[in-house]
Amino acid sequence: SKVHMAFVVDEYGAFEGVVTATDLLEMIAGDFNESHDETETAVRKRNDGTWAVDGQIDLDELGEILGEDFGEHEGFHTVAGLVLHHLSRVPNEGDILQLGRFEVEVIDMDDRRIDKLLFRPVIHTHADDAA
Structure with a gap:
């Protein structure tokens, strides 16, 4: 342009x-304020209660949207960086990990870059606490 x-x-x-x-x-x-539009496309709540998330979104922005504190981390600022940190390897599509109160699935990779993630809220029941 x-x-x-x-x-x-x-x-x-x-x-x-x-x-x-x-x-x-x-x-x-x-x-x-152009970042609002970018954030809306980077994080999208789906009808089933899950969240489709762009891997390049800033952790603080994502935390505000999801109401989750992902903590302070040295060396990365994106949700993709957080996933790489927890897995200690480049993920594959379909990999799942737990981040806070969310189960996170890698749903799209762009070569070695995490493109899209699916955040699924984990619902704890009292039976889970007793186990």
Whole structure:
């Protein structure tokens, strides 16, 4: 897609930076919240109560949506990174692991990259507690 931009120079002709049309509009109208749209497509609640999740979503964003604290981790910030950390290997489609109160299934791989995950809430019963 084409992006219109202008080079900014100072009074001495020295290059100062680049300005896009979006930059100008944000200066007039304020910041545009584009991340909301991205998050809606990255995490989608399905009719059966499960969540289809993009592997590249930020852990903090996902935690806010699902009401789950995935903890602080060094070296990664995405849910795909968390899955790789727990499995200690590149997963295969169909691999399942437990993350918090969710059973997580790898449902789509893009070569060696985790593309899509399915988060299934685990329902604990009192019988489970007694076992």
